Amino acid sequence: MGLDYAWIHLIFTIPPAVILTIILRPLVTKIDLYKIVFLVSVAVIYTIPWDSYLIHTKVWTYPPHGILGPTLCEIPLEELFFFVIQTYMTSLLYILVNKPTVYLTYLFDDTDPRKSHVQYFRWRKRLGQVFFACFTLSSYYFSTLPSSKGTYLALICVWAGPVVFALWSLAYQPLLTLPRSKTWLPIILPTAYLWIVDTIALLRGTWTIESGTKVGLQMWPGLEVEEALFFLVTNTLVVFGLTAFENALAVVEAFPDKVPVVPTFPSPSLLMQALFLSPAEYDTSRINGIREALKNLSAKSRSFYLASSIFSGRLRLDLILLYAFCRVGDDLVDNAGSAEEAERWISHLTVFLETSYSADHSKRKLDEALAPFPPASRAILALLPTQALPSQPLFSLLEGFTSDVDFSRLKGKVPNKEAARFPIKTASDLEIYASRVASTVAELCLHLVYHHEPGSNTKQNSFSSMSIRDRCLKNGAKMGLALQYTNIARDVYVDARDGRCYLPTDWLREQGTTPEQVIETHGRADGVAETRKRLLDNAFAIYKESRGAIEDLPQYARAGIRVAVESYMEIGRVLVEKMAAGGPLEELSGSGRRNRASVPKPRRLLVGWGALTGRRSGAIPEKQVKTG
Template sequence: MGLLPNQDQSLVYAYPPDVIIGPTLLDIPAEEVFFFVIQTYITTCLQILLSKSVVTATYLHNEADPQDAVGRSLRPWKYAGQVIFTLCSVVPLFLGGGHAQGTYMRLIVAWASPVLLMLWIFAYQLLLLLPWTKTLLPIAAPTLYLWIVDTIALHRGTWSIELGTKLGIHVWPHLEIEEAVFFLITNTLIVWGSTAFDNAMAILDAFPEHFPVVPGMPSPILLLKGLFMSTADYDSARLAGLNNALIVLAKKSRSFYLASGVFSGRLRIDLILLYAFCRVADDLIDDAPSAKEADMWVKHFSHFLDTVFSAKSDRQSIDQALAPFPSEARSILVLLPSDKLSSAPLYSLLDGFRIDQRFFSEGSKENPPIKTFADLERYASCVAATIGELCLSLVYQHDPDPAASPETKLKCLTAGAEMGRALQYINIVRDVNTDAKVGRCYIPNEWFEQSALSSSEAEEKDILRHRKRILEIAFKMYAENRDAIEELPLYARSGIRVAVESYMEIGRVMRERIQQGKALDFAGGGKSGRASVPKSRRIRVGWKTMAGWRGSA
């Protein structure tokens, strides 16, 4: 493939007449036009696929912030790239001295370098900071493939470079250096162009104070406004908080972390911030060294919610409410999207944490917090149904095409709460042993009272039976409510489906082990020996789910 396909010997590229079908576009054979379309499609798809898991906004940096060492370190690289691509744009025009040899290489460098310069200016932060699998790999993989295919074509004589216009250097037999550079540069243009688009979208999504409204497909003018925004105007605190939230998510919930990659835009960011808030609250309260300190953290969170949902709330009062929290927690909590959420589910979440703390109060053995199944239902409603309701509230808040009727919204919100309870039951079944080590038991106490335990072996079988019972309840609730997912807004449907199915897969793993007569808790199965889903299986479930697959109930 080449720049100037024509039989004219003054040009650099030629096709034998018997290898093309005939139609042309501006003297370019239809085959060459099709090649550029299919190359762009393949490389772009690979770049999107490899970059989907990345929250691009976390790679943005304020280069004027003295506390942002990474941002300040980017400036020399930024200017170096600009100088290099400027020289590459100009120097080839003065080389050659009227000689045809090397014309093809000079043309490649001359026409590509100005575009590369523009893309570098627009996306250098991401190009320098993203993992190599998101930038170099989507360039290298299709380039190597096209080198191999082109080698075969050149060897067969499907096309050729005119003898007087090439350098005569080969990468390997039959692959001219010009062809190798051409494919490398065109794939670089494609990947850098996609990265520049991602950079624009990240800026628009990350800074609502600068861009209050961002449509699902922003206009070119809006994208350019994002790209031309000075990095000195980036909100460093917001970027740091988002990065901390993502770290919490990656460590504490692999299933939700996987599912978050299916969401996009501000919905994805707000879901990450919401879930990180819940995890920070759970960790500070759960890991408190004493019941007294845990109760203190509950009060701090309650005061924080009182403040952010108050009509008189301002930055000073919020800062005062955040003062007792660790710095990393503060950076996350301050970003809670409270303007898009109802306060009631968040207060209910704190009620769930209060139930947890009752396990450590005096007399808890005689009067346990989870006596009946109704107590378990209430607990699951507080700590999980609320999360389902909050997540779907954000889905509807960000819906780019809000056409759902109030009845459909109510149905989906109700089903979301039920699904949240089902997922919490999965979590309870998985964590029976780890919870027992810290003095908690979420299996209703009355179930044990109805059993006649005569030995430790009988007790173990009894616990397994109760776990199986809760697991069956979870799958029943899942089966009754999963159809509501298909009535959610289309843009968020796949993400919710992946979030649910990837967590239900933990339940399927446990159900398989029960059917095979294996222990539910096993060494190497995850943290503290808990049953978990292998990474390959989680990815496979995610792919199948996005294609519309629904797991077994």
């Protein structure tokens, strides 16, 4: 009886597993836990017979002074734990690296031979199959080496080869199209680390590979080439297995026509059916639309893009599609060359919504309603989840776009010289405008949250639960005001260059200036800083009043909503900090669209982490703002 192997775990395997657990604890969902348990179970069950055979045939041995003693099928307890801890660590690293990934966007119909990229990927699939088949068949060659020196290599190949071949054949699309960092990193990092751990264990004599079963080559002193291959292969199995799981889950979640209701924990049989589904049956229009929506958000709505990775399943997809619809509409109106063109886009959007919500919305009528839009916009609009959304907030959003049309579309020019003609005359006008363009979006997001709430179809709509829901919707609309006020305060310079001023006219008059002067000076008129500070004060007052309602939302969505809200309000905190320091606000400008102010990425990640763990940034500190 000895503690050598136990100390290997206590010093080298358990600590990194604990660190990864702490890091991922706020991010891990029920489906993530399901993946891990599933993979660990498969790894243990599949490896026990193989490992038992290696021990029985003396390929490797464990000195009695290095292990505690209890065994299963001759496998020491510590070795069984190694199966679990290695799979667990690699799985956590994979989940961490791939948390923002929407796997659906990496799938495609590979059955059309006329598409050149399809032929390219099919050729790579075949090449991979040949490679892994040769890897498996090489076991025969190693088994023929003299004096059984290739036994260990042969057993590795015959054990791992068929599984790697099968996983590659079933999930080759994401394995080939995912960024390499998403697949290679979770293989290379734990492999390199376990090579070091294995070297230490072999040199200590914690376990031993018998000299008659190894070829005698070493990666470096102390690390046999068989051991190096073993850890590379086992981590590859885990990563390929997780990718195949995600591939199947993407098919299950993305195509309601194939799977009307997604179980909380999809059965292995359902996942296998999804993996074996022919790519020819994929809804490519849905894949392309979600791909376009993600492209739009990653470029123009980084705060929401960050928050969207916290959600999962169909809720995440529908939130992405809803927010992309809002971005598409906003961009069409903002980028119009004239007020008349902007009004035409609003009219087209109105027709699209009327058609979508009509009792008779045939595919032909919907295609006609979508025809005026650019292809990329059309792909997004066609997927708007109207079945889960009330129509009124969407039409109110279009009324907000109509308010934008009241401003001239000619950059650098003021439409008139009468301040009274500016649409945002009072704080009340500002609230109405913000409620149309932002409160509506917040309300729609919450409708999706409740629509996709697990078990929502079987829950009783009690008076208490409906009251909580109504309160959350009401506070969500208020929070939308806070986010829009922050947005307006951020974009004063940008809006002024576009001939707009959303700061209330009466507030500006109190500071001795007018909307015309704000536009003519590109947002640098006297009194603008004081007005922006006043707007941010209002935003944070509303935020402070409404944020508590987030904790009344369904538990599965709270963290994502917190991240979305806190990420956006952090823009306001940065603005206030800059104003308090008397620094130039345009230093905030990043590389995003129209040089809009943004929060540096490291700070966004810290804010997101704080929101996930429930530690919100809170109200901004009281500071004397330099507004001169």
